[in-house]
Amino acid sequence: MIPQTFYTEIETPLCAMRLTADGENLTGLFMLPSHAHAPEIIEKWEREDSLSLFIEAKAQINAYFCGELKEFSLPIKAEGTPFQKSVWDALLQIPYGETISYGEIAKQIGNPAASRAVGMANGKNPISxxxxxxxxxxxNGKLVGYGSGMPRKIALLELEASHSLPVRRIIGEAANGEFIPPVSGTLKDIPPSPNLSLPNLF
Incomplete structure (x- = not known):
């Protein structure tokens, strides 16, 4: 029997987002507009804004964008291959306000030659x-690739940098353990892509 999928949507200072759940675990958090879900797929889901899990998730997401929450405490269940899950588990270990390279994650999961595969698994993460x-x-600290668009990636890093240390630490090979300044400028300076409306968070 195929498990029931529930969904709801939330407005954030960054963009609208769609959350999915199986009733007990959060299974997805997707930024909108998104092509991750075809209309015919969504039609098979049940919108359930009053699900207690969604209510708690929305509260934590709002607290995150207000800079009041740095670590989520929600039951999650991401569907993927064993390799993808190993990468996603590693992502959960990255502290708030810090970054890590694809190569360093590859080393952490015991497959140092798999940087490219790590990048692909990173892009398949269903719970952004x-x-x-x-x-x-x-x-070398270069910002690359983000399924929801580089302006949104920059915005999230800027948000976390503004609520953590004055500088953001790069873990591993990117900066050899040294401290480097966070992404320059503020959200007000980030040029949105032609199809992205990026409201100011401050």
Whole structure:
């Protein structure tokens, strides 16, 4: 029997988001507009705004964007391959306000030659923000790739940097353990992509 999928949507200072759940666990957090779900798929789901899990998730997401919450405490269940799940588990270990390279995650999961595969698994993460794939960067601290658009990745990193240490630490090979300044500028300076409306968080 195929488990029932419930969904709801939430407005955040960054964008609208869609949450999905199986009733007991959060299974997805997707930024909108998104092509992750075809209309015919959504039609098979049940919208349930009053689900207690969604109410708690919305409260924690709102607290995150207000800078009041740095670690989520929600039951989650992400569907994927064993390799993808190992990458997503590693993402959950990245501290708030810090970043790590794809190569360092590959080392952590015992497959140092799998940086590219780590990047692909990172892009398949179905529970954005809560499983913080936005905290993963390329070699030498370069910001690369984000399924929901680079302006949103920058916005999330800026938000976390503004509520943590004056500088954000890059873990591992990107900066050899040294401290480097957070992404320059503020959210007000981030040019949105042509299809993205990025409201100010401050």
């Amino acid at each position: 923000i809560i499983v913080p794939c936005h905290r993963v960067i390329g070699a």
